[in-house]
Amino acid sequence: MSRIAAIAADLADYDAGDLDVDTVAAFLARLVAPLAVADTEEVTLRDALDRVLADDLVSPVSVPPHDNSAMDGYAFDGALLPADAPIDHSLTLRVAGTALAGSAWRGALGPQEAVRIMTGAMMPAGLDTVIPQEFCKVDGDQVCFPARVLRRGDNRRLAGEDLMQGQPALRRGERLSPAALGMIASLGLSRVTVRRRLRVAYFSTGDEILCLGETPREGAVYDSNRYTLFGLLTRLGCEVVDLGLVHDDPATLGATMQRAAREADAIITSGGVSAGAADHTRDVMQQLGDMAFWRVAMRPGRPLAVGLIPSPDTPTTPAVLFGLPGNPVATMVAFLAFVRPALLRLMGCHDAAAAPPPLLRARSAGPIRKKPGRTEYQRGFVRQVPGSLPEVLVAAHQGSGVLSSMLEANGLVVLHHDQGHVDAGQEVDVMIFEGLI
Incomplete structure (x- = not known):
């Protein structure tokens, strides 16, 4: 057979x-x-867009490689936050130094002390919480902020929270998108093995x-x-x-x-x-x-x-x-x-x-004639409607030789096999052209 x-x-x-x-x-x-x-072949990242990954890509490093600050502010030991402080309670700490992105702050901290920290900077040892600078009042080497605006551990990115060393970063068979290229670059890799x-x-x-x-x-x-x-x-x-x-x-x-x-x-x-x-x-x-x-x-x-x-x-x-x-x-x-x-x-x-791309739900701007028993792909134009689902208007000319209608449309209204006539305002599925054609 x-x-x-x-x-x-x-x-x-x-x-x-x-x-x-x-x-x-x-x-x-x-x-x-x-x-x-x-x-398969090995290519540079700049040549890998839309290529298909040949093997699982295992991360050689953790991303990020260390705990770091999610924003500009002041890093301190979250244990200093009082558990049941009044709503207007403030915490005042001495600023012992500044931690910049790209280098580690190696100074020593005493009790009731904080470190000024920049976004992406490595969290100094013993510190686990960052208060954003917009909540702070600074007077000389003193920083004061309301204690109830955050909890212990806030605004800290943990080492490996994006990806842990030894874990698969991407699976074989993945079609490499711009985000995937960025992920691979974040692992320090400049080349990748893809299918031809x-x-x-x-x-x-x-x-x-x-x-x-x-x-x-x-x-x-x-x-x-x-x-x-x-x-x-x-x-x-x-x-x-x-x-x-x-x-x-x-x-x-x-x-x-x-x-x-x-x-x-x-x-x-x-x-x-x-x-x-x-x-x-x-x-x-x-x-x-x-x-x-x-x-x-x-x-x-x-x-x-x-x-x-x-x-x-x-x-x-x-x-x-x-x-x-x-x-x-x-x-x-x-x-x-x-x-x-x-x-x-x-x-x-x-x-x-x-898999085919997910279909967008939209409301039909007008009635659409359709008989059950076949799937129809009608050219349509989708537009956004504030506060509601998008709206789609089907093209007036649906002949299979009218190529100009594919230029005017930005998607295909997919009327499924068992579906019948569509009333104005009824929801339909739309295959959006963006990224396809």
């Missing part, structure tokens, strides 16, 4: 002619998880498609999908292999797919996956690999193909192929809903890092 067939047999209610989006997501997770890239970049080959299909620079002709349109996919893949951190435009010729299609399987870990095509008379892409895919062709209960983006195309050179490590619909908006929606999470898994991300 082929791998595609085996996964299909394990999924309840699998029907290639009528799949819901959750079943598609579950199928893809099982298909791509064992195929994640294994090769995922190589993704992509091309457009169809005799009706024009390359940029070609003379317009009747019935033809310029190829936008290759440039949209280039942007989506580049933003995801993939190494892209643009194989151009392939016309509806089975021999050329087959040769291009084999080249893609040889050069890349994943292949994305746009167009040619429906059952039209000139859609040779589907037939060629079926001849070359282990393929599934789906009609997904979604709008836009109903026709979808997925499978494994073996490389002529290394047949045991096939490339994962995603055949996307040709309409520009349908291409983008299918990529965001299915291909992006699958590519993150292929990159080696763990489950949480490969």
Whole structure:
């Protein structure tokens, strides 16, 4: 039994002619998880953004390395705070010196003494509490402050409270964000081992498609999908292999797919996956690999193909192929809903890092027509409403070829499979574009 067939047999209610989006997501997770890239490389932190960590990163130091002050003020022994002092009780201490960030104060302290301390400065031995300077009155070497404004231990950062030496700072499979780079730098590390970049080959299909620079002709349109996919893949951190435009010729299609399987870990095509008379892409895919062709209960983006195309050179490590619909908006929606999470898994991300981004709850600014029985992704514009949930207004033109609506929108209103018409003011889920496209 082929791998595609085996996964299909394990999924309840699998029907290639009528799949819901959750079943598609579950199928893809099982298909791509064992195929994640294994090769690694060591890179500098400046080259590590959005790369996938290859191994657990164990902290060689504690962060912070010592107890330190969380603010400018005066450090003292919190035992001096009276337990049941009146509300107007004040504490007066002698200032014995000043502790600056970047060096340790080594002076000796007597009873009823404090040390002036700067933010980040190491806490002197025996001192555990800091009174912020704005609460203090200073007279010569005396500092006076109300005793009831703090408790023992306030405004002190403990050694290792961010991270203890020997503990994992980051787990393998983590996609390195700007915060992760800062964390690694705080450990004193300038280099990190990551998985190599995922190589993704992509091309457009169809005799009706024009390359940029070609003379317009009747019935033809310029190829936008290759440039949209280039942007989506580049933003995801993939190494892209643009194989151009392939016309509806089975021999050329087959040769291009084999080249893609040889050069890349994943292949994305746009167009040619429906059952039209000139859609040779589907037939060629079926001849070359282990393929599934789906009609997904979604709008836009109903026709979808997925499978494994073996490389002529290394047949045991096939490339994962995603055949996307040709309409520009349908291409983008299918990529965001299915291909992006699958590519993150292929990159080696763990489950949480490969999960789709959380959906934002917003109120619909107007009614939205929708039939139960399919998931719809409607382009919308989200705006903040003071004192309330954000509000989303869906675009007037929802056609799958209206690419301009993706520019005007800042998110997709996700209307779930069993959901029906939406009334004005009703809450809906929104997939926000920021960080995705």
